[in-house]
Each structure stands twice: as structure tokens, then as C-alpha cells.
Amino acid sequence: MLLKTKRTCSVVFAALLAASLVGCQNSDNADSTSSKANLDDPAWKEAVTTPFGKYPETVTFSVGQMATNYTSLAGTPYAKDNATNNVWTRYFKDKLNVQNTTKFEANDGADYGQKVSMAIVSGEIPDVMVVPDYATLQQLYENDLIADLTDAYDKTASDRIKEIYDSYGGRVLDSAKFDGKLMAIPTTEISHGPGILWLRKDWMDQLGLKEPKTMEDVENIVSQFIEKDPGKNGPGKTVGLVVDNENVADISGGQYSLNNIFALYGAFPKQWIDDGSGKAVYGSVQPEMKPALAKLADMYKKGLIDRQFAVRTGDDRKALLTGGKSGSFLDNWWGSWTVADSLKLNKDAQWVSYVAPKAEDGSLTMFTGNPTSSYLVVRKGFEHPELAVKMISLQYDYQRYQEKDEATLKAFDDYSAHNVSGSPIIVNIDYYDAFYRNVDTMKQALETGDTSKLISNMDISNYNSYKKYVDSEKKGEAPDPNAWAGYTASITTASMVKDASIKEINPLFFGTTPSMSLKWPTLTKMELEMYLKIITGEQTPDAFDKFVDSWKKTGGDIITKEVNDALASK
Amino acid sequence: MRNKKDQAAFHFMMLPGMIFLIIFSFIPMFGIVMAFQNYIPAKGISGSSWVGLDNFKFMLQIPDSKQIFANTIIIAVWKIIVGTLVSIIFALLLNEIRVRFAKRFMQTVVYLPNFLSWAILATVVMNIFSYEGPINAFLGWFGIDPILFMASNDWFRPMLVLTDVWKGFGYGSIIYLASLTSIDPGQYEAASIDGANRFKQLWYITLPGLMPTIILVTTLNLPNVLNAGFDQIFNLYNPLVYQSADIIDTYVYRVGLVERQYSLGTAVGLLRSVVGIILILSANKLAQKFTDYRIF
Numbered sequence: 082m083l084l085k086t087k088r089t090c091s092v093v094f095a096a097l098l099a100a101s102l103v104g105c106q107n108s109d110n111a112d113s114t115s116s117k118a119n120l121d122d123p124a125w126k127e128a129v130t131t132p133f134g135k136y137p138e139t140v141t142f143s144v145g146q147m148a149t150n151y152t153s154l155a156g157t158p159y160a161k162d163n164a165t166n167n168v169w170t171r172y173f174k175d176k177l178n179v180q181n182t183t184k185f186e187a188n189d190g191a192d193y194g195q196k197v198s199m200a201i202v203s204g205e206i207p208d209v210m211v212v213p214d215y216a217t218l219q220q221l222y223e224n225d226l227i228a229d230l231t232d233a234y235d236k237t238a239s240d241r242i243k244e245i246y247d248s249y250g251g252r253v254l255d256s257a258k259f260d261g262k263l264m265a266i267p268t269t270e271i272s273h274g275p276g277i278l279w280l281r282k283d284w285m286d287q288l289g290l291k292e293p294k295t296m297e298d299v300e301n302i303v304s305q306f307i308e309k310d311p312g313k314n315g316p317g318k319t320v321g322l323v324v325d326n327e328n329v330a331d332i333s334g335g336q337y338s339l340n341n342i343f344a345l346y347g348a349f350p351k352q353w354i355d356d357g358s359g360k361a362v363y364g365s366v367q368p369e370m371k372p373a374l375a376k377l378a379d380m381y382k383k384g385l386i387d388r389q390f391a392v393r394t395g396d397d398r399k400a401l402l403t404g405g406k407s408g409s410f411l412d413n414w415w416g417s418w419t420v421a422d423s424l425k426l427n428k429d430a431q432w433v434s435y436v437a438p439k440a441e442d443g444s445l446t447m448f449t450g451n452p453t454s455s456y457l458v459v460r461k462g463f464e465h466p467e468l469a470v471k472m473i474s475l476q477y478d479y480q481r482y483q484e485k486d487e488a489t490l491k492a493f494d495d496y497s498a499h500n501v502s503g504s505p506i507i508v509n510i511d512y513y514d515a516f517y518r519n520v521d522t523m524k525q526a527l528e529t530g531d532t533s534k535l536i537s538n539m540d541i542s543n544y545n546s547y548k549k550y551v552d553s554e555k556k557g558e559a560p561d562p563n564a565w566a567g568y569t570a571s572i573t574t575a576s577m578v579k580d581a582s583i584k585e586i587n588p589l590f591f592g593t594t595p596s597m598s599l600k601w602p603t604l605t606k607m608e609l610e611m612y613l614k615i616i617t618g619e620q621t622p623d624a625f626d627k628f629v630d631s632w633k634k635t636g637g638d639i640i641t642k643e644v645n646d647a648l649a650s651k
Numbered sequence: 652m653r654n655k656k657d658q659a660a661f662h663f664m665m666l667p668g669m670i671f672l673i674i675f676s677f678i679p680m681f682g683i684v685m686a687f688q689n690y691i692p693a694k695g696i697s698g699s700s701w702v703g704l705d706n707f708k709f710m711l712q713i714p715d716s717k718q719i720f721a722n723t724i725i726i727a728v729w730k731i732i733v734g735t736l737v738s739i740i741f742a743l744l745l746n747e748i749r750v751r752f753a754k755r756f757m758q759t760v761v762y763l764p765n766f767l768s769w770a771i772l773a774t775v776v777m778n779i780f781s782y783e784g785p786i787n788a789f790l791g792w793f794g795i796d797p798i799l800f801m802a803s804n805d806w807f808r809p810m811l812v813l814t815d816v817w818k819g820f821g822y823g824s825i826i827y828l829a830s831l832t833s834i835d836p837g838q839y840e841a842a843s844i845d846g847a848n849r850f851k852q853l854w855y856i857t858l859p860g861l862m863p864t865i866i867l868v869t870t871l872n873l874p875n876v877l878n879a880g881f882d883q884i885f886n887l888y889n890p891l892v893y894q895s896a897d898i899i900d901t902y903v904y905r906v907g908l909v910e911r912q913y914s915l916g917t918a919v920g921l922l923r924s925v926v927g928i929i930l931i932l933s934a935n936k937l938a939q940k941f942t943d944y945r946i947f
Contacts, residue, residue, distance in 0.1 A: 195908065198908060198909070223691065224691050326890055327890060610890060610891070610893060610894065613891040619803075631714070
């Protein structure tokens with residue numbers, strides 16, 4: 082009897098297991114459902130050929146999206162919102178009759194990149210997704226996984242979207258073209274501006290320190306922060322410049338990167354720069370690097386650079402700044418967003434941006450970034466490739482410039498007040514000079530209260546947020562962290578940059594070459610180890626020469642040649 | 652007759668395990684052909700072009716490969732040696748405790764870390780050994796300058812071995828404690844009548860009694876030499892210590908998944924498997940020779 086029960090159990094168990102396995106295999110098939118478009122129907126024809134035409138039937142599409150912090154909406158009327166039902170998705174449903182389903186969701190950055198990789202490996206890519214870099218786009222194209230969007234762009238991109246892309250010359254759209262076909266909607270990288278030094282002004286005031294200009298000023302301020310401990314962290318507990326261990330020098334922008342200090346020495350690591358004769362050379366292996374590295378090693382030794390930066394994670398870095406352990410970091414103009422949380426934790430924390438350290442002539446040199454980074458792609462075989470272009474047109478043109486419905490705009494305002502995005506497609510499409518474009522108009526409007534010159538809804542929404550900040554400041558109230566961050570980035574820092582003397586270096590090449598796919602990972606690893614070892618003093622700056630040597634031998638020379646060939650063939 | 656029926660039931664109970672093994676261990680083996688291809692996901696294994704041994708050749712060219720193989724073996728060998736020694740010593744010491752409650756209590760306490768994942772333990776370890784952590788504070792009392800344990804190529808490997816042993820020695824000592832109970836108490840009685848003290852008893856009775864188990868466990872551990880512990884290293888390391896901490900598994904993860912060099916990642920992984928199978932076969936032979944125990 083007992084035996085029989087045992088056997089029955091195992092049979093049942095095995096059957097269950099087998100069933101669950103079969104179930105696993107089947108579950109992936111039912112993907113996106115979308116109704117067949119009938120082009121004879123004028124409503125369908127209108128929908129697939131115009132930017133804002135509404136589909137007669139709901140079109141559903143799956144999307145790989147970046148996770149959003151819906152938790153910060155708790156206590157608002159939007160508390161129940163999620164990735165498939167929020168202000169943006171409702172807007173898309175209402176205007177275009179499209180509805181997203183989530184194929185995967187991941188945090189911005191490395192997490193998201195990994196999910197994209199996994200999706201590509203498994204051959205199960207969502208109908209619409211943003212891929213984080215050119216190499217991925219290229220891989221998708223070579224694997225014939227994505228749809229040709231040439232036609233869709235011509236017909237369904239709005240005039241303003243086309244105008245925005247034109248503000249970059251051909252640089253942005255061309256980067257997404259393969260054999261003359263537009264394979265993705267590229268993100269535009271608006272000019273990232275120069276590296277900005279962010280300092281705790283309340284600490285500087287406490288110690289009677291003046292605004293930094295030169296490298297010596299910066300070193301002095303940071304060392305005073307550490308020695309005199311204005312943050313009351315206890316002796317020796319205040320941390321110097323917060324630096325990213327994987328991006329000591331950054332390719333684009335530069336959160337927690339030391340690009341500014343490299344630039345002082347004429348070094349432009351990670352960029353393919355002009356060697357003076359029109360030939361591209363790799364900045365990280367140029368002789369200017371050595372004195373810059375020696376300087377950084379010296380700063381590390383003195384504690385002016387976070388002594389533990391090699392082991393810190395992104396969360397650690399942010400915690401150092403928001404928790405008052407460190408009062409200095411290099412970033413771009415959006416650095417105020419990095420430290421917005423510190424206002425919540427400590428009402429005295431006062432972060433101020435500086436264009437520093439400057440060269441002796443008072444200028445600051447920056448390299449201009451890659452005009453595009455991520456790409457919006459559509460899965461090959463998806464019935465409505467134009468859907469992605471229509472969504473772009475709605476999100477970056479109609480909603481920004483043409484939507485006039487107060488209630489709708491208020492909902493979007495509420496969302497941005499909580500720093501929640503919500504759109505299933507997070508890319509950025511804006512004019513090249515967007516960062517400086519409206520500063521003066523905006524400042525004028527803030528002074529006079531006359532908003533008639535602000536053209537886009539985003540400007541008006543921003544105006545309201547800035548106004549709120551300015552008013553709370555006048556009343557001596559504690560400012561809302563997000564309103565503060567927006568104002569400090571887009572008004573204070575933007576006008577400071579506009580007035581500063583900034584020199585631009587234009588790197589020659591941003592793409593990839595054939596040998597890079599196999600050799601670049603090894604080379605970047607070597608490069609990363611070199612930075613860390615020299616700066617932390619594990620090796621002397623002389624190790625740089627050895628690095629250059631093995632960099633060249635391990636494929637650097639071949640890649641340099643390929644880059645120059647690619648430039649010559651343009 | 653009854654015996655056969657019994658066995659049939661047992662074989663049936665093995666079925667789920669076998670299915671599991673086939674699906675997760677045998678079927679994925681076909682994927683290793685990627686190592687000989689320029690694998691492109693969309694084209695799949697049947698559509699990707701063959702490149703022969705190119706991936707292996709490139710692997711041997713890059714400076715990283717020697718380093719990661721060396722790291723893998725060094726870290727794993729140290730873990731086996733230190734781990735085994737500490738487990739044995741702990742089992743012997745515990746065996747000498749005569750108070751049952753104290754024994755149980757000790758055992759439970761040292762098992763605990765075994766049940767925590769490295770994702771959690773790594774944070775604890777990072778904090779304890781950080782610049783401001785208790786260890787550096789302690790060293791500070793003796794006037795020793797703070798040491799960045801987790802960012803130093805000298806310290807990182809000892810730290811890996813130390814924390815791994817700390818996590819696993821309690822659990823590892825179970826088998827030794829079990830085999831200690833199988834030693835005939837009559838031998839101890841006889842020895843004490845002959846005037847042997849506790850230490851002599853340990854030396855002449857306990858250790859020889861444990862020897863077969865020690866040899867068996869150690870030989871069975873040999874194939875794990877290439878298993879230096881992805882979880883632990885991945886959670887603890889940082890770019891500065893790649894040089895001394897990057898093992899085959901972490902490298903395959905970075906190259907294969909993060910950098911999307913699927914074929915190269917597979918080639919490295921395959922080489923690891925080949926070395927692994929050689930070690931398993933020789934360990935089996937050794938186990939048979941020393942303890943007359945064989946797996947197959």
C-alpha cells in the first residue's frame with residue numbers, strides 16, 4: 082500500500098514537472114497582438130501615414146523599458162500607476178490608440194544593457210525598445226532583427242522632429258543609417274557642456290573660502306574640507322573628490338569623472354582626437370596623459386580624491402554626497418540632480434556649481450560629445466514600424482509644443498514634480514543647443530512674470546517649477562529638491578556656462594571598427610586598470626609608458642589604422 | 652521479488668532529477684559548438700559561420716587569459732587547503748568538548764554563515780574591512796596605517812580565502828564529526844588504560860581513524876579546483892583587483908554577457924570544462940587508489 086502511494090506520488094510529480102516544462106516552452110509564443118491594418122480603410126491609411134493620426138483599433142506593442150520609481154507617487158492621485166498605465170501610456174492610448182505591454186523592465190545603466198543583451202541572445206526582442214549603444218544597434222542590424230524605418234520616418238515624423246534632427250546637420254540621423262536605410266530613431270545628445278565642479282557652499286562659507294578658479298584653488302578647498310571637517314564627520318572621515326572607479330575619464334559627459342583635470346594638461350582620454358595633421362589618435366595613449374596621471378596620483382596620496390573610490394559602487398558614491406561625507410565632485414550641468422536628495426536629508430546642504438578648474442588664461446576646455454548614444458529600434462516583423470516614429474512625434478513634438486489641454490498638462494507637470502517619467506520610450510530628442518537655447522528668455526520671464534515668449538509646454542512647465550523655487554527662496558522656505566535641482570542646472574549653471582570662456586575640442590570618431598568588437602574589451606580593461614593603479618599609487622606614473630606599449634601591441638595600432646581608414650572613406 | 656519492486660520505485664523517484672539533469676546539463680552542451688563559430692544570435696547555431704579554432708587562438712593571445720587561469724587555480728587550491736584544514740581542526744576541537752549543549756550550540760553558530768548568500772555577506776565583508784571599518788580601527792590602536800583590504804592586490808586573495816573558509820568551515824566539518832562517531836570507543840578505553848593522555852589519543856587513534864575521510868573528501872574536492880567561486884568574487888571584486896581576482900567564471904561573464912562576445916566566452920568556458928573533466932577523472936582514480944572508493 083505504502084509502495085503504491087509512493088509510486089503514484091512520483092508519477093504525479095514527474096508529470097507535473099514535464100507539464101511545467103512544456104508550459105515554459107509555450108509561454109513565449111503569445112507575444113504582441115495587433116490587429117491587421119487594412120490600408121483600403123481611410124482611417125487606417127491616415128493612421129499609418131501621418132504623425133498624429135489615430136489608429137482605428139488599439140495597437141498593442143511590447144516594449145523593453147527602463148524602470149521608473151512609481152513609489153514616489155504614493156499619496157497622490159496617481160498612486161496606482163504602473164508601467165502600462167500611467168500619464169504617458171494613457172496619453173498614447175488617447176491620442177494614437179496604442180497600448181504597451183512590458184517585455185522586460187530594468188534600471189537605467191548596466192542593468193538595462195544586460196537585459197537588452199539577454200533579449201538579443203534569446204532572440205526574443207520586444208516590438209519596440211531603446212538599445213544603449215551603437216555596437217548593439219549594429220549587431221541587431223547585422224542579425225537582421227530590426228525593421229527599416231526609412232519610410233516610416235519620412236511619412237510619420239512631424240515637421241518639428243525633422244527640424245530638430247536637422248539642427249545636428251546630418252550627424253545624428255546618419256549614425257543610424259546602414260546601407261542608406263534608417264534602422265533606428267537615434268537619441269540626440271544635446272551639447273553636454275563642460276565639466277562642472279560641484280561644491281558644498283555652506284562648508285566653504287563656514288571656512289571663509291572663495292570661489293575656485295585654478296587647480297590650486299580647487300585643491301585648497303578640498304583639502305580644507307578634509308582637514309577642518311566643516312561637515313562634522315569626525316577627524317579624517319571627510320572624503321575628497323568622489324570619483325567613479327569605472328569611469329575615471331568618461332567617454333561622454335562625466336559624472337564623477339576627472340575629464341576637467343585631464344583637459345588642463347591637454348589630455349583627452351578615451352577620445353579619438355586630431356593629432357594636428359588631421360589624423361585620429363587615441364587620447365588615452367598620448368604623452369599628455371602622463372603628467373595628468375602624476376597629478377592625480379599626488380592628489381590621491383594627499384586624500385584629495387576619495388581613498389576608497391576603487392571599491393565604491395554607484396549607490397555608495399551618491400550616499401557619500403547626499404549623506405554629507407563629501408563636499409566635492411565633478412559632473413556636468415545636471416549634477417544638481419545627482420545631489421538633490423541631500424536637501425531632503427540635510428536642510429543646510431547647499432550645493433553650488435563652478436566652471437573650474439580653469440587654465441591660466443581663465444578658459445576651460447571640453448570635448449564635444451558623441452551627438453547620439455542610444456537608439457530606438459523596432460523588431461523586424463512588427464506590423465506597425467511607424468508606431469515608434471508616431472510615438473516620438475507625439476512625445477517630443479505634440480506634447481511639448483502643441484498640447485493645450487490644461488488638465489493633461491497638469492498631469493504631466495505633477496509627474497515631473499515627482500521626478501517620475503513613465504513613458505515607455507525614454508530617449509531624448511531635442512535641439513543641439515537645447516541647454517543654452519532658452520536661458521535668457523527663461524530668466525527674463527522669471528523676472529517679469531511674462532511667459533508669452535516661452536514656446537514649448539516643457540518651457541512653461543519648467544517655468545512653473547523654477548518660479549516655485551525662486552518664490553520659496555524669497556520667502557526663506559526650504560526649497561523642493563527637484564525644483565531646486567532643475568533651477569540650479571538649467572538656469573544658474575546654464576547661464577554661468579554661457580558666460581564662461583569655453584574652448585571646444587571636436588573628437589573625430591565615435592563609431593566602432595571591425596577589430597574593436599574582439600579587441601576593445603581587452604584594451605579598455607587594460608586602460609581601466611592603468612588609471613586605477615597609477616592613481617592609487619600601486620604603480621608609479623612611469624607604468625604609463627608600459628601601458629602605451631602593450632596597448633599598441635595588443636591591437637591598439639590596428640584599431641587606430643582602422644579608425645583612420647574609416648575617416649578617410651567618409 | 653520484493654527487492655526488485657523496491658528498486659523500481661527508487662528508480663522512478665530519480666526521474667525528476669534525471670529530467671532536470673538532461674534539460675539543464677545535457678541539452679545546453681550543444682551550445683559549446685558556439686566556441687568554434689562566429690556566433691550571431693539571430694542566425695543561431697545552424698546559421699553562424701564556422702571559424703575553427705580562431706576563438707581559442709585569440710584567447711591564448713590576450714594577456715588576460717594566463718592571468719585568469721592562474722588566478723582561478725591559485726584561489727581554488729588555497730580555498731581547498733585552508734578550508735579542509737580548518738574544518739578538520741574544528742571537528743577535532745569540537746569532539747573534545749564533552750558538554751553536549753555547548754557542542755550543539757557551537758555547531759549551530761558556525762553553520763549559520765553557510766546559509767547566507769554572498770550578495771548579503773559581501774556587503775558585510777566590505778563594511779568590516781573598509782577604511783573606516785572595525786578592522787582598520789583595531790589596527791589603528793597599534794599604530795598601523797589603515798589598509799584598503801578590498802582594493803589591494805596583495806590582500807584580496809587572502810581575503811577571498813579567509814571569508815570563504817569562514818562561510819564554509821562549519822558546514823564542512825559535519826562529515827568529519829560524523830566519521831569521528833564511527834571510531835570504536837573501545838580503542839579510547841584501551842588507550843587510557845595504557846596511560847595515553849588526550850593528546851596521544853588524538854594523535855594515535857582519532858587522526859588515523861579520520862584519515863580515509865580526509866583523503867576522500869580532498870580528492871573529491873579536486874575537480875572543484877576550477878570552481879573558484881563566482882558568487883563570492885563577483886560580489887566582492889572591483890576593477891583595481893582584476894589582476895589578482897578575475898577568474899574564468901567572472902571573465903566569461905564579463906566578456907560573454909556584458910561585452911556580448913558569445914563565442915569567445917564559450918571558448919574560455921569550454922577550456923575550463925576540459926581541464927575540469929581531466930581533474931574529475933584523475934580524482935576518481937586517486938580516490939580509488941587511496942580509499943577504494945569510486946564514483947564511476
